[in-house]
Amino acid sequence: MDRNESFQEEALPHLDAVYRFALRLTGSAADAEDLVQETFLRAFRAWDQYTPGTRAKSWLFTICRNVFLRQRKRDRRREETVRDAAAEVDTKGLPTGEIPVFTTAYQYDPEGQFFAGIVDGGILGAIDRLPDDFRDTVVLSDLEGLAYAEIAELLDIPVGTVKSRLFRGRRLLQQMLYEYATETGYVHTKTR
Amino acid sequence: MTRIDCIDALSKLYEYLDGELPNDDSDAVKHHMEVCQGCYPFLRFCSSFQDALHRAGHGQAAAPPALRSRIADLLRAEGIPPTHH
Numbered sequence: 450m451d452r453n454e455s456f457q458e459e460a461l462p463h464l465d466a467v468y469r470f471a472l473r474l475t476g477s478a479a480d481a482e483d484l485v486q487e488t489f490l491r492a493f494r495a496w497d498q499y500t501p502g503t504r505a506k507s508w509l510f511t512i513c514r515n516v517f518l519r520q521r522k523r524d525r526r527r528e529e530t531v532r533d534a535a536a537e538v539d540t541k542g543l544p545t546g547e548i549p550v551f552t553t554a555y556q557y558d559p560e561g562q563f564f565a566g567i568v569d570g571g572i573l574g575a576i577d578r579l580p581d582d583f584r585d586t587v588v589l590s591d592l593e594g595l596a597y598a599e600i601a602e603l604l605d606i607p608v609g610t611v612k613s614r615l616f617r618g619r620r621l622l623q624q625m626l627y628e629y630a631t632e633t634g635y636v637h638t639k640t641r
Numbered sequence: 642m643t644r645i646d647c648i649d650a651l652s653k654l655y656e657y658l659d660g661e662l663p664n665d666d667s668d669a670v671k672h673h674m675e676v677c678q679g680c681y682p683f684l685r686f687c688s689s690f691q692d693a694l695h696r697a698g699h700g701q702a703a704a705p706p707a708l709r710s711r712i713a714d715l716l717r718a719e720g721i722p723p724t725h726h
């Protein structure tokens with residue numbers, strides 16, 4: 450199989466996944482399209498560096514994220530404080546003795562049934578508003594189903610950091626979803 | 642089977658749900674969740690949470706056809722022939 454064929458067979462089937470990932474990174478369909486286009490162009494040019502049979506999806510996600518980060522660095526500097534806060538959490542590793550859930554929501558609804566009532570757009574919108582480091586790990590794990598080891602390699606962080614970001618990111622997301630559900634009237638805190 | 646306490650079980654809960662634990666550890670968490678009334682609801686809560694995320698993940702938009710064809714054009718210009726699937 451030549452270079453072109455192997456790219457078509459291994460890389461192109463992941464176009465939808467890369468587009469979804471780009472949507473979450475950029476938060477805009479137009480920006481996502483530009484990002485995906487650039488990603489596939491770079492991927493094709495660098496295809497010789499890809500080891501056939503390894504996870505093409507992770508490889509493409511890595512390129513996609515690198516392009517995104519480079520562009521954003523060029524465009525603007527934003528939310529440094531939020532990133533710093535997330536970075537500080539990382540150094541602590543996985544918290545022991547802490548419960549993995551957002552307590553207020555858990556006390557209101559221990560079965561977490563209210564999650565099922567939140568529309569897809571509400572969930573994706575909340576994910577988009579997570580601090581960048583948390584968002585990336587949650588998207589790669591919960592939306593794209595990547596293994597911890599793949600996420601660690603993609604983000605160039607230790608597996609322990611993946612775990613702690615997921616632990617904290619998911620709990621923060623639960624809090625945001627609970628607030629969303631309260632605001633949209635699905636959760637009625639006062640009737641309790 | 643190794644017995645684990647609540648703190649251990651809860652700190653490994655997501656690894657368990659994500660299928661990231663070795664068999665022995667996975668069995669230990671599973672067993673703890675089955676017998677511990679205090680911890681079991683956390684499992685339910687986190688499962689509901691992840692189910693909702695998975696559902697939202699599956700509901701995400703596919704790449705627009707226009708983007709697909711723009712990329713095909715780009716790659717053709719780079720030397721890849723048009724795809725037929």
